[in-house]
Amino acid sequence: FKTQKMLSQSFKLDRYDWLITVYYSIHTYHVDKIMDHLHRIGIKGKDAELAYENLSSGEVNKGLTFAKNGEAIAVIGRASSAAQYADSIQHEVQHLAIFIAEAEGIPLKDEEVCYIGGEIARKMWPKTTRLTSECGCYTYRIGKVL
Numbered sequence: 001f002k003t004q005k006m007l008s009q010s011f012k013l014d015r016y017d018w019l020i021t022v023y024y025s026i027h028t029y030h031v032d033k034i035m036d037h038l039h040r041i042g043i044k045g046k047d048a049e050l051a052y053e054n055l056s057s058g059e060v061n062k063g064l065t066f067a068k069n070g071e072a073i074a075v076i077g078r079a080s081s082a083a084q085y086a087d088s089i090q091h092e093v094q095h096l097a098i099f100i101a102e103a104e105g106i107p108l109k110d111e112e113v114c115y116i117g118g119e120i121a122r123k124m125w126p127k128t129t130r131l132t133s134e135c136g137c138y139t140y141r142i143g144k145v146l
Contacts, residue, residue, distance in 0.1 A: 006030045007131075011123045013116070018067075018100055020120065022092075023075045024127055025085075031055045034075060041071045060084075063092050067099035082132050089128050093120050 007024040023034055031052065038051055043066045054064050055075065061084050065074040074092040079085035097117035098108060106112050121128075 006033065007127060009124070009127050013100070013119055013123075015119070016100060016104055016116070018070055018072060020072045020074070020096060020123075022124060022127070023073070024131060025078050026055065026075055027078075028056050028058045034073070037073055038066060041066070041073065042068045043073075061088065063088050065092050065095035065099065067096070067103065070103075072096055072099060086128075086132050089121075089124070089132075093117050093124070096120050 006026060008021060009024075010019060010021040012019055021037065023030065026034065034055055035048070035052055038048060043051065047066065051064055051066065054062055055077075060078050060080045062077040063075050065072065067073075074096055076085070076088050076092055079088055094117060097113050097120060100116055101108060101110070101113045106116075
């Protein structure tokens with residue numbers, strides 16, 4: 001059978017020394033690669049177990065984000081619709097911004113947290129725009145992109 005490639009991207013933030021990797025619309029057969037990456041940045045124990053359970057469940061509308069030592073990983077799983085996928089993207093961007101702000105000592109009510117989230121969303125845009133659409137053809141677009 002044909003294994004679909006995994007769509008991902010990595011980028012650095014402009015104002016903070018953080019490397020972010022985002023995995024999009026993953027399948028359960030991508031779990032080992034993502035788990036290896038999580039282990040490399042120091043995600044172990046209970047967090048790693050929870051990540052594995054989440055990633056290997058095969059359920060739609062799931063994602064996860066972990067951040068440690070100047071590196072963050074977000075996974076945006078498959079979704080039940082384009083609107084749900086957009087919600088999942090926004091949800092993980094929020095987690096990324098909060099984790100980075102906390103690590104940098106930025107108060108969560110500070111405007112800077114929103115700027116961090118905005119920069120992350122802009123850098124994700126070249127991939128996310130390919131995966132969402134207003135036409136309601138999320139399933140078709142996912143198949144074409146992957």
